[in-house]
Amino acid sequence: MWSILQPPNLHKARDRLIQTIGLLVFGLVIVIGISLSFGAVPLSFAEIWEALLRQGEQINQTIIWDLRLPRTLAALLVGAALGMAGTLLQGMLRNDLADPFVLGVSAGAGLVAIALITFGVFLAWIPVAAWVGAMATCILVYSLGRVGNSLSTERLILGGVAVSSLFGSIQAILLLMAEDGRVQTALNWLVGSLNGRGWVEVNAVAPYLIATLLIGACLGRSLNVLNLGDEAALSLGLSLGWSRLLVGAIASMLAASAVSMAGLIGFVGLIVPHGVRLFVGNDYRVSLPVAAIGGAIVLTFADLIARIGTVELPVGVVTALFGSPLFIWLLYSRKSRGI
Amino acid sequence: MPLSARNLTGGYHQISIVKDVNLDLRSGEWLSLVGANGSGKSTLLKLLSRILQPEQGQVLLDGKSIHSQPSIAIAQKLAILPQQQLIPSGITVKQLVSLGRTPHQPWWQWELDTLGQEIVEQALVQTKLTQFSDRSVSELSGGERQRAFLAMALAQAPKVLLLDEPTTYLDLRYQLELLELLKDLNLNHGLTIITVLHEINLAARYSDRIALVKKGEIMAIALPKEVLTAELLRSCFEIEVAILETPVGIQICAISPYKSPILTTNI
Numbered sequence: 001m002w003s004i005l006q007p008p009n010l011h012k013a014r015d016r017l018i019q020t021i022g023l024l025v026f027g028l029v030i031v032i033g034i035s036l037s038f039g040a041v042p043l044s045f046a047e048i049w050e051a052l053l054r055q056g057e058q059i060n061q062t063i064i065w066d067l068r069l070p071r072t073l074a075a076l077l078v079g080a081a082l083g084m085a086g087t088l089l090q091g092m093l094r095n096d097l098a099d100p101f102v103l104g105v106s107a108g109a110g111l112v113a114i115a116l117i118t119f120g121v122f123l124a125w126i127p128v129a130a131w132v133g134a135m136a137t138c139i140l141v142y143s144l145g146r147v148g149n150s151l152s153t154e155r156l157i158l159g160g161v162a163v164s165s166l167f168g169s170i171q172a173i174l175l176l177m178a179e180d181g182r183v184q185t186a187l188n189w190l191v192g193s194l195n196g197r198g199w200v201e202v203n204a205v206a207p208y209l210i211a212t213l214l215i216g217a218c219l220g221r222s223l224n225v226l227n228l229g230d231e232a233a234l235s236l237g238l239s240l241g242w243s244r245l246l247v248g249a250i251a252s253m254l255a256a257s258a259v260s261m262a263g264l265i266g267f268v269g270l271i272v273p274h275g276v277r278l279f280v281g282n283d284y285r286v287s288l289p290v291a292a293i294g295g296a297i298v299l300t301f302a303d304l305i306a307r308i309g310t311v312e313l314p315v316g317v318v319t320a321l322f323g324s325p326l327f328i329w330l331l332y333s334r335k336s337r338g339i
Numbered sequence: 340m341p342l343s344a345r346n347l348t349g350g351y352h353q354i355s356i357v358k359d360v361n362l363d364l365r366s367g368e369w370l371s372l373v374g375a376n377g378s379g380k381s382t383l384l385k386l387l388s389r390i391l392q393p394e395q396g397q398v399l400l401d402g403k404s405i406h407s408q409p410s411i412a413i414a415q416k417l418a419i420l421p422q423q424q425l426i427p428s429g430i431t432v433k434q435l436v437s438l439g440r441t442p443h444q445p446w447w448q449w450e451l452d453t454l455g456q457e458i459v460e461q462a463l464v465q466t467k468l469t470q471f472s473d474r475s476v477s478e479l480s481g482g483e484r485q486r487a488f489l490a491m492a493l494a495q496a497p498k499v500l501l502l503d504e505p506t507t508y509l510d511l512r513y514q515l516e517l518l519e520l521l522k523d524l525n526l527n528h529g530l531t532i533i534t535v536l537h538e539i540n541l542a543a544r545y546s547d548r549i550a551l552v553k554k555g556e557i558m559a560i561a562l563p564k565e566v567l568t569a570e571l572l573r574s575c576f577e578i579e580v581a582i583l584e585t586p587v588g589i590q591i592c593a594i595s596p597y598k599s600p601i602l603t604t605n606i
Contacts, residue, residue, distance in 0.1 A: 014449050094425070148392070218446070225441055229425035231390055235492070237414025237442035282429045285449070 017286045020279070024293040028076075031300045035072045036064060038304060066198070074197040075303045075315070076296040077209050078262045079272075081254040083295020084216045084288055086269030087276065088251035091223035091284050092244055093153045100255035100269035103160045103248065107167035108137025109259040110190060114171045117186045118178040126189070127201065127260040134256035137163060142248065151244045192265035192316030194303050201261050209257045213292055216250045220285030223247065227282075265316045267323030268299055274330045341366050341499050341531050342387065342417070346396035349386045350555075355394060356382040358555040364499070369525050369532040370560075371542035374552035375576050380535045381422070381503055383552060387533065388419045388501045400499070414442035418497035422504045424488050426476050432487050433472040436462055439494025462493040466520065482513030489517070493524070500524075502534045506541065514538070518545045540590045543567055551575045564589050573597050 037043045041063055043051070050056035051064035085100035093102070101107075112133030113126050122129065144159030145151050175183055222243045225233045230240055258265065272295045276287045299315065302322070306313045342364040350356030356379045364370055372380040385391040387398055389405050397404045405413050418439075439462065440455040451459065463469045466486040471479065476487055485505065492500060502521075506514040522545055524530040536542040542549055543563040550560040553575050559566045567589060572580050581592040 221441065221446065224427070225438060227425065227427040228438065229421065229423070231388075231419060231421035232424060232488075232491075234390055234410070235388070235414060235417075235419035235421075236438065236495070237409075237411040239410050277429075282427050283434070 016280065017289070020286065020290055021293065024290060024297065028293060028297050028300075031297050031304070032072055032076070035075070035300050035304050036068050038307065039063070039068060070198045070202050071194055071303070072300060073202050073206070074194055074261055075300040077202070077206060078194070078258040078265065079268060079295040079297070079299025080213055080292040081209055081258040081295070082265065082269040082299070083272035083276075083291040083293075084213060085251040085254040085258070086295075087273040087284070087288055087291040088216060088219065088223070088247050088254075089269075090273050092226060092247040092251070093157060094227060095153075095157065096274065097270075098157070099266075100251060100258070101164075101264070101266075102157060103252055104137040104141045104163045104167070105134040105252055105255040105259060106264050107164035107171075108140075109134040109256065110171055110264060111137075111167040111174075113189050113263075114174050114186050117182050117189065118174045120182065127204070131256045131260040134259055135252060137167070138248070138252040138256070142245070150241045151248075153244075156248070188314060189263045191314040192263035192319075193314035194262050194306075195312060195314070197261065205257050205261050209254070212250055212253050212257070216254065217289045217292065219247055219250065220283070220288050223284035223288075227284075263314075263316065265299070265319055267319045267327070268295055268302075271323050271327050271330065272298055274327065278330060278333060340364060340399070341401060342533070343399040344383075344387060344396065345399065347383070347386055347393055347398065348395040349391050349393040350379075350382060351391075353394075356555050357386055359396070360555075360557055362387075362550070362557065362560070364531060364533065365547075367525070367529045367531055368547040369521070369534070369545060370548050370550060371546035372533065372535045372550050372552055373539055373542050373566075373575075378552045378575075379555035380552040382555070384501055384503050384533065384535050388417065389413065390419070411442050414495060416497055417499045417501070418492040418495040420488055420492050420500065420502040420505055422507060424484070426484070428477065430476050431473050432468055432476055432479070432490075433459065433463070435476050435487055436468075436490045436494050439491040442495060458496055459494050462490040465493060465524070466490040481508045482510070482516070485509060485513070485517060486520075489520070497530070499531045499533070502532065504535050504537060506536070506538060514541065521545070539567070539572075543589055543591065544587050567591055 033045055033048065036048045037045065043060060043063065047056060047060050048064060051060040054061060082100050086098070089098040089100060089102055090096055109130035113130045116122050116126055116129055141156060141159045141163055142151070144163070145156030147155065175186060178186065222238060225236050225238050226243060228236070233240060255269070272291050273287070276291045276294050280286045280290050299319070302318045303315045306315045306318045340363045344360050344362040347360040348355050348358050360383060372383060374380045382391065386393055389398065397406065399405070400408070400413060400417060436459050437451060440451050440459065443455065444451065463472060466489055468483065468486055468490055471483060476484060479487060505517060509517065518541060521532060525532050534546070546563060548560060549563050549566045550557050551566055551571060552558070558575060559571055567582065569580055569582060572578060572591065577597045579594040579597055581594055583590050583592055
C-alpha cells in the first residue's frame with residue numbers, strides 16, 4: 001500500500017536539539033563560572049573549584065557555599081522558569097506578546113505581597129503567600145476564560161488584562177496608604193531582585209520547580225498541534241480543553257514559583273521565547289528546553305550586571321533596561337529574515 | 340456504516356441550527372452537503388466531526404458514539420480539513436504533513452517510526468508536494484497550501500475524511516486538481532468522504548450522493564441526478580435552473596432567482 005520512497009531522516013530535529021543544548025550548556029557553564037567568581041572578593045576558577053570541593057581557604061568556601069552558589073542557583077531556576085513559562089503561554093495563546101504574567105500571575109502575587117508589606121504582617125511568609133495569590137488569580141482568570149467545557153484563548157487574555165488592571169489599582173491604593181519605609185520594601189519586591197536569596201529559598205522551590213520544568217519540556221508536541229488552530233488540533237486527536245489547561249497550569253506554576261523566589265522580574269519571559277525562535281525555529285519540542293536554558297543564562301547574566309556597580313541594582317531593573325532595546329532588535333531581526 | 344448521525348440536533352449558543360438529522364454514510368462513498376448560505380451544512384459537518392457538541396442525538400463512528408471514544412482513537416479513523424487553516428510561522432511542508440501522524444505516535448516518541456515516515460512521503464507524493472517538502476508553507480500558493488493541509492489529513496491514514504468547502508479560494512484548475520485527487524483516493528484507496536461544497540456542479544460531478552440541506556434539515560439525499568431536479572433546487576435555493584446533460588454528467592445552469600406567482604402578480 002505505502003511504498004518506501006527514500007531513506008527517512010529520523011534524527012534531524014533530535015540532532016539539532018542535542019547540538020543546540022550542548023552549545024547552550026557550554027554557555028551556561030561559562031556564565032555560572034563568571035557569576036561565582038565575580039563579587040566584592042574576586043575568586044579565580046581554581047579557587048572556586050577548591051571551594052566547591054570544600055577545600056582551600058575557609059572564607060572562600062563561605063563566599064561560594066553560603067552566598068554566591070545559592071544566589072546563582074536561584075537565578076538559574078527563576079530564569080529557566082520564566083523562559084519556559086513565556087514559551088508555553090506564547091504557544092498556547094498563539095500570541096507573541098504573551099509573557100508569563102499574562103494570566104494574572106504578577107497581579108495576584110503582587111497584590112498579596114503588597115498587602116502583607118503594607119500592613120506589616122506575616123512578612124516571612126511573603127514568598128508562599130505570593131505563590132498562593134498568583135495561583136488563585138490564575139484560577140480566577142481560567143474561570144473567566146471558560147466557555148462550556150472548553151477554554152477561549154481570547155477570553156483568557158481579556159480576563160487576565162481585566163483582573164491585572166483591577167488588582168493593580170488595589171495595589172496602588174495600598175501603596176498610597178503605606179508608611180514610607182514600607183513603600184520602599186514593596187517597590188523592591190515589585191521590581192524583582194535576587195539579592196540575599198539563599199539556600200532556604202532554593203531548597204523550598206527547587207524540587208518542585210525542576211519537576212514542573214521537566215513536565216513542561218514534554219508539552220512540545222501538544223503546542224505544535226495547538227498552533228494549527230482548534231479544528232485542525234481536534235482533528236489530530238488533541239483534547240483542546242485538557243491541553244490548554246495543562247499548558248496553562250504548568251506555565252502559571254512556573255511563573256508563580258519564579259515570583260515567589262525573586263519578585264516580579266519582567267522581560268525575560270517575553271524576550272527569551274523570541275530569541276529562541278530566531279535561532280531554533282518554531283518546533284516547540286526543541287524551543288521549550290532551549291528556552292529554559294536560555295532563560296537561565298539570560299537571568300544569571302543580568303544578575304551579574306546588576307552586581308557590577310558600587311550600588312547593587314535589582315535584577316528586574318537590569319532586565320527591563322536591556323530587555324526593551326533587545327526586544328526591538330529581535331523584532332526587526334525577525335522581520336528582516338521574514339520570520 | 341463508517342459514520343452515522345442519529346436525531347442529531349445542534350448549533351451555537353443554545354440556538355439549534357441543525358435539527359433532528361439522520362444520516363448513514365456508506366463505506367467508500369463520497370457524500371456532498373449542498374445548500375444555500377446559512378442552511379446549516381457547515382454546522383452539520385462540525386457536528387459530525389465533533390468540533391461542535393450536539394444538543395441532542397449522537398454521531399456514530401463504526402457503530403460507536405464519537406463522544407464516548409477517546410479523541411486519539413477517533414483521530415486514527417476520522418480526519419477533518421477545516422475551511423480556514425492557521426499556518427505556524429516557519430513550518431515546512433514536511434513538518435506540517437508529519438504532524439498528521441500525531442494520533443498514531445506515542446507521546447514519548449521523538450521522531451516518526453519508519454512506517455510513519457513512509458506514510459508521510461506517500462501523502463507528499465499523492466498531493467504532488469514532494470519537491471516542496473522543505474519549503475515554508477506560508478510561501479506556497481493557495482492551491483499548494485490546500486494540498487499541504489490535505490496531505491496532513493492523509494498522513495492521519497483516516498477511513499473517513501470530512502472537508503469544509505475545500506475549493507474555496509482556489510481557481511478552476513486547482514479546484515479540479517484537488518477534487519480529482521480526492522476522487523482517486525475515494526476510488527482507489529477506499530477513502531470515505533463528506534464534503535461541504537458551494538459549487539453545485541462540482542458536487543454533481545464528483546459525489547456519489549448529494550444531501551440537500553435546508554434550514555438545518557436534510558430535505559433530500561440521493562444520487563446527484565435524483566436530487567438536482569428543477570423542483571428541489573427551486574425549493575432549496577429559490578432559483579430557476581436549467582439542467583444540462585454534459586460529458587461529465589448533469590450540470591446545473593442557474594437562470595434567475597425564483598419569484599413566487601403571488602409576488603409577480605402584485606408587481
